[in-house]
Amino acid sequence: MKYCRNCHILYSSAAAACPKCGITEPKADPPAGQKPESRAVRRDWLWILIGVPVLIGVVYLLILLLKSLG
Numbered sequence: 771m772k773y774c775r776n777c778h779i780l781y782s783s784a785a786a787a788c789p790k791c792g793i794t795e796p797k798a799d800p801p802a803g804q805k806p807e808s809r810a811v812r813r814d815w816l817w818i819l820i821g822v823p824v825l826i827g828v829v830y831l832l833i834l835l836l837k838s839l840g
């Protein structure tokens with residue numbers, strides 16, 4: 771059985787919408803993963819924290835390589 775919050779009646783769970791008003795049952799949000807965007811931002815910061823020193827290191831190695839060649 772489904773419950774219509776608009777009409778306050780119970781109707782068949784086989785019905786897609788309330789037979790009285792036609793409003794479909796609102797889907798409940800899953801409790802897990804409430805803020806996925808904050809986790810994505812944290813992952814971006816992790817990539818910046820890893821990527822910037824690596825980039826500096828690569829540039830430094832390229833300069834050393836060019837100096838040794840030249």
Ligand SMILES: [Zn+2]
Pocket residue numbers: 774775776777778788789790791792793
């Ligand atoms: Zn209804």
